[in-house]
Amino acid sequence: MAAALSFARCIVRPGLLPLCSRVWGSGARERAGLPPAQRRAFSNNKMLVELDEGSGVATVKFKSPPVNSLSLDFLTELSIGLEKLENNRGCRAVIFTSAIPKIFSAGLDITEMCGKSTEHYAEFWRAVQNIWLRLYGSNMVTVAAINGSSPAGSCLLALSCDYRIMADNPKFVIGLNESQLGIVAPFWFKDTFVNVVGHRIAERSLQLGSLHSAPEALQLGIVDELVPEEKLQDKAAAVVAQWLALPDHARQITKSMMRKSVLDRLLTHQEEDVQNFVGFISKESIQKSLRMYMEMLKKRKG
């Protein structure tokens, strides 16, 4: 309970939530004789979390301008948010989407991987691991409503959900394009990708660091369906409703059965994977690649 309260303190704007414990507790208002709260919104620095207590469906809307980069702060907030939703028995599903036009998320924040200490790299990488373990292993129904481009680490978030719906806009791209930057998606990114699209498509796409347009992503199986952007949220809600029609325990055990071996692989090699990342990213050649990439991004903006 202390944990729940501290989380509520973290992400809740005072005024919206006079009674923190009600937000994440299940049926607390009802037990207190109050009419059920149907929809509540909580915002923190990097994302807006809304839980519809009637349906048990939460929406996590990324709102970290300019491009929802997965910085250490972002990942930490997301992790805390997911943990609390997971522990809230009133929450059965989460929809991830973006509050920023044209971009779902730009992926891992390169500034966290460039010119920092090895300790920082290690801390950052543990945060990335942690989000994936939480999301890929979530007991909740997880749906990505991809309303913009979704490269690299952001694509991993989408791939880790149970279902992916993308706005039908050929300008929006998605893919694990790490190799374009001279870096390498780790084995658990790869395992997640292979589980979605199979070995061959993953091998080719990862080697080429491909960013696929929405129609191509559908064809390759990276996303499950495309809908016009204005219908994306409704569609996500409909998909969640379909998945929630199943008994939770049977769905959860089935999901765990499908994903356990891949989750276990990282759990078994987690610290080794941190050391690999730190060793790789600390190389001067890699640092140089990343600096050049960031220069290019700056020039493109300018």
Added chain:
Amino acid sequence: MAAALSFARCIVRPGLLPLCSRVWGSGARERAGLPPAQRRAFSNNKMLVELDEGSGVATVKFKSPPVNSLSLDFLTELSIGLEKLENNRGCRAVIFTSAIPKIFSAGLDITEMCGKSTEHYAEFWRAVQNIWLRLYGSNMVTVAAINGSSPAGSCLLALSCDYRIMADNPKFVIGLNESQLGIVAPFWFKDTFVNVVGHRIAERSLQLGSLHSAPEALQLGIVDELVPEEKLQDKAAAVVAQWLALPDHARQITKSMMRKSVLDRLLTHQEEDVQNFVGFISKESIQKSLRMYMEMLKKRKG
């Protein structure tokens, strides 16, 4: 030989088979100077087994009204039948089909899993395991001629064959819909499914407990082709002939190479899997789900 005779005694109607040993022996009639028996039919309680000695192709036709439920009795007969066909060198292929309109088989008999003793659950589960080990590991060419709906355990039978042909009727459905009933397909159902349709389709279909119409099943790769129902048996015979054109030993070694790791996984964890099933199915919450499901079925009939 004793085994062969006892099996013949089991499933053969007296009168049809004056010389049991000829039925399952290979070329016994020829050796005895008799004209070759081209087609022989044997019936038992739950299924009709026909072996065409000329072609070496057996047909197993399920005929256990009302819906070919995979009861303990059904599974036991099927197991004995398959064992004898497997050991009969004159039999090289089996076609599975149904004698009952609109239903291939309704899957595992829920009455075997509801309100019985833990010993009964264990015995039943071992019978299910046994059928799968026998069928998925069969040296014979196995073809499912799916002339009706094929949910849950019945879908597993089809998935375990070398080839699946389904009647082109959108009212017929197929899938591993266990989670709809609040139960969970075990890991070897899942492994078999993944080997046929890949990880992604299996993950989604198993979590949703989907029953796919014949056209959808074709699209997902659950079945290999659709044909009009009246052509189903001819098509199955043609497919078998194509597969039998290959040298048996090369085909068998190849099949074993493809399936061994998945078969071994159950063999290694067989008793553990029985205990898991018994523990799960004995839970009051699961028993309640199953009772509700059976009530619903009864009402639907009434």
Added chain:
Amino acid sequence: MAAALSFARCIVRPGLLPLCSRVWGSGARERAGLPPAQRRAFSNNKMLVELDEGSGVATVKFKSPPVNSLSLDFLTELSIGLEKLENNRGCRAVIFTSAIPKIFSAGLDITEMCGKSTEHYAEFWRAVQNIWLRLYGSNMVTVAAINGSSPAGSCLLALSCDYRIMADNPKFVIGLNESQLGIVAPFWFKDTFVNVVGHRIAERSLQLGSLHSAPEALQLGIVDELVPEEKLQDKAAAVVAQWLALPDHARQITKSMMRKSVLDRLLTHQEEDVQNFVGFISKESIQKSLRMYMEMLKKRKG
């Protein structure tokens, strides 16, 4: 360096290559103040190797009439050639194609597997393993420009590349058709195939020993695209250029990550696999099958 020179001596025709070390050295001519050699052709008995030093792209053109059979000599030359290209830092990619109309390669040379000593079988099989280990694990970008039929061992070569382009001619076929000959593709052929087309397609195609026409091969994913034969080499060059646009180290680490487990499986069981092959191929029944097959081939020619 000694190795590089001895290889150059092996495959280089005197006159074409006055300075052997320049051929495989990277930028040796430039360092010596000479204008860069843009295109150099070396021919040996079984294949023509051309390295474009400007682009770093080598072409290996099989030219061993009548059908580019993968004999022990052919495999040995190919292995030495690949090793040298791999060790040449100026070479980043290889395109494989055939100089013989209508046939990419006929696959493993059956005469090497028939009527020879067990020592010979073992030596031959180690050469087959060696080529696969080298090709499937190559750091270079590898593209098969399949300008003719490509059965059995020849299909394995193609499957081991990063990308497969086939001439759009329905008369050209490709597949692992070993079982048609009464022999069995070993587990690492199977693993390679499964990584390309998935478990289901591999299981069916391997059991049936199917040879797929070019359009069918595209549909099944055995090849990545079809182009008119006259555009095949240009297309291969364009694909290589696309793959070489990526930083080598990121692409190479990614490739290794995708293929390592399958490569390791053979490395761990390499001698066991040799013994299996020798034991299998030495069987009188298998020898008889192969002799019959060769008789049939002879008659077909006659």
